[in-house]
Amino acid sequence: MDERMYREQIIDLYENPLNFGSLEPADFTYEEDNPLCGDVIRIYVRIDEDNRVSDVSWSGEGCAISQASASLLTEDIKGKTLDEVKAYTKEDVLELLGIQLSMTRIKCALLSLKVLKAGAYGMPDVEELRKG
Amino acid sequence: MLDVRSLKNDFPILQQDAYEGNSLVYLDSAATSQKPDIVIEAMNSYYRNYNANVHRGIHRLSEEATTAFEGARERIANFFNAPDPACTIFTKNTTEALNLVAYSWGRRNIEAGDEILLTEMEHHSNIVPWQLLAEEKGAVIRYLPFTDEGLLEMSNLDDYLSRRTKLVSFASMSNVFGTINPSKSLVEAAHSVGAVAVIDGAQSVPHLPVDVQELDCDFLAFSGHKMCGPTGIGVLYGKRSLLEEMPPFLGGGDMIRKVQFEGSTWNDLPWKFEAGTPNIAEGIGLGAAVDYLNDIGMDNVHAYEQFITGYALEALSEVDGLRVLGPQVGLKGGVAAFTLAGVHPHDISQLLDEDGIAIRAGHHCAMPLHQKLSIPASARASFYLYTTTEDIDRLVAGLNRVRKVFRLD
Numbered sequence: 001m002d003e004r005m006y007r008e009q010i011i012d013l014y015e016n017p018l019n020f021g022s023l024e025p026a027d028f029t030y031e032e033d034n035p036l037c038g039d040v041i042r043i044y045v046r047i048d049e050d051n052r053v054s055d056v057s058w059s060g061e062g063c064a065i066s067q068a069s070a071s072l073l074t075e076d077i078k079g080k081t082l083d084e085v086k087a088y089t090k091e092d093v094l095e096l097l098g099i100q101l102s103m104t105r106i107k108c109a110l111l112s113l114k115v116l117k118a119g120a121y122g123m124p125d126v127e128e129l130r131k132g
Numbered sequence: 133m134l135d136v137r138s139l140k141n142d143f144p145i146l147q148q149d150a151y152e153g154n155s156l157v158y159l160d161s162a163a164t165s166q167k168p169d170i171v172i173e174a175m176n177s178y179y180r181n182y183n184a185n186v187h188r189g190i191h192r193l194s195e196e197a198t199t200a201f202e203g204a205r206e207r208i209a210n211f212f213n214a215p216d217p218a219c220t221i222f223t224k225n226t227t228e229a230l231n232l233v234a235y236s237w238g239r240r241n242i243e244a245g246d247e248i249l250l251t252e253m254e255h256h257s258n259i260v261p262w263q264l265l266a267e268e269k270g271a272v273i274r275y276l277p278f279t280d281e282g283l284l285e286m287s288n289l290d291d292y293l294s295r296r297t298k299l300v301s302f303a304s305m306s307n308v309f310g311t312i313n314p315s316k317s318l319v320e321a322a323h324s325v326g327a328v329a330v331i332d333g334a335q336s337v338p339h340l341p342v343d344v345q346e347l348d349c350d351f352l353a354f355s356g357h358k359m360c361g362p363t364g365i366g367v368l369y370g371k372r373s374l375l376e377e378m379p380p381f382l383g384g385g386d387m388i389r390k391v392q393f394e395g396s397t398w399n400d401l402p403w404k405f406e407a408g409t410p411n412i413a414e415g416i417g418l419g420a421a422v423d424y425l426n427d428i429g430m431d432n433v434h435a436y437e438q439f440i441t442g443y444a445l446e447a448l449s450e451v452d453g454l455r456v457l458g459p460q461v462g463l464k465g466g467v468a469a470f471t472l473a474g475v476h477p478h479d480i481s482q483l484l485d486e487d488g489i490a491i492r493a494g495h496h497c498a499m500p501l502h503q504k505l506s507i508p509a510s511a512r513a514s515f516y517l518y519t520t521t522e523d524i525d526r527l528v529a530g531l532n533r534v535r536k537v538f539r540l541d
Contacts, residue, residue: 038495105482
């Protein structure tokens with residue numbers, strides 16, 4: 001673990017995020033915000049006939065930690081099965097980030113995981129709810 | 133001008149390093165202020181020497197505790213020139229004080245179709261209690277807008293007031309813009325249509341001289357912990373005629389005159405609104421805080437904060453990409469909320485923390501204000517009587533380091 005929260009890789013990903021953009025149509029998409037800091041992340045996932053992640057993207061805005069975490073997580077799930085995606089844990093994400101986080105910032109890091117898992121488990125998307 | 137360097141020695145927490153070799157720069161006083169030694173000692177002394185419940189025991193300790201607690205109330209009432217200490221009700225904080233008005237006065241007096249006027253720059257605690265009330269009663273909430281500069285649109289005030297307006301509630305100083313609002317004009321306007329005027333003094337009472345008789349407001353709410361006092365103690369001031377008519381807020385011990393199986397009658401003011409054992413140490417602590425501020429003089433506190441805010445705004449204007457929200461110095465108190473292009477406020481705050489600098493990042497419990505500005509959040513540095521020019525210089529150096537880390541130079 002790197003003691004510096006803002007090591008080069010985090011800033012690189014903030015400047016040039018991976019898998020950034022929308023992906024329509026997607027097999028599932030989900031969005032959530034962290035009202036305390038105003039971070040918003042939406043994730044789009046396409047699943048192939050083997051039930052594996054064939055394509056993934058994310059959009060949204062927020063702090064460098066939440067943005068880097070979304071880049072790293074979406075990159076990591078490519079080719080994984082839906083069951084493997086559902087099994088991702090908090091520890092997996094923190095390991096991907098490779099930095100030490102304070103209590104208050106862990107929420108930023110885990111927003112993308114929360115969004116991904118809610119989508120994978122088939123939570124109704126907020127856009128669908130808005131449409132009624 | 134205040135001798136801030138010697139004054140800073142009164143605050144034990146400000147003597148420490150935040151991290152090894154980095155002395156603490158505390159710029160989050162709008163969230164909560166630090167406490168001088170005499171406040172901490174006043175509370176310790178109560179617990180060490182005369183801890184007992186108030187208004188109850190016929191024994192030496194209880195007499196001593198009651199005298200100290202009620203003595204504190206009198207000095208606190210004098211601090212904002214209440215005509216009578218009985219109209220100074222102890223609450224947990226500003227939020228509870230505003231809720232008390234909404235529940236007790238609001239439930240009895242607000243009816244379907246009535247209007248409640250707030251402003252667009254209110255803290256959530258001066259929005260949500262009224263939303264709950266309006267929902268229950270079928271009343272309507274209106275919001276007086278703010279301008280691009282972060283000033284209330286006073287010229288349009290008449291459009292927001294009518295005979296339907298029953299209550300006007302506003303912060304006399306904004307916790308984001310720092311705007312010092314024209315309280316007296318707002319109170320007069322409220323009264324001109326027969327509405328009750330409520331002032332959220334959470335930010336103003338700690339920083340400016342406030343005189344309820346001069347303002348003629350019907351209610352004033354504020355918190356002890358933002359004015360050198362402890363958490364867990366706040367004040368609701370109300371005009372006696374209104375408080376007398378209002379039903380109790382919470383029921384229990386201390387607020388009753390007589391309890392019978394068939395029903396109860398209420399104690400006199402202020403105890404009618406103070407059910408249960410109060411925060412005794414905290415009341416005594418706030419009394420000590422008021423003594424401390426009186427010794428310095430609130431005019432001096434205000435004048436010093438104008439100086440340090442002017443210094444800060446000037447220094448911050450040198451940081452590329454930084455935009456301070458709200459009006460210029462003279463129209464605002466010691467608050468500088470800002471955005472820095474290309475960096476999220478959380479990242480700003482985190483990096484400043486590495487330098488030992490404490491600021492706030494987020495929406496500061498004012499989400500509607502941020503929505504109107506189309507920004508998710510802001511960073512906020514806020515000042516008090518112990519803030520030095522060196523603190524501001526450290527902030528600016530820290531912000532320039534943030535720019536470097538984020539490769540903005």
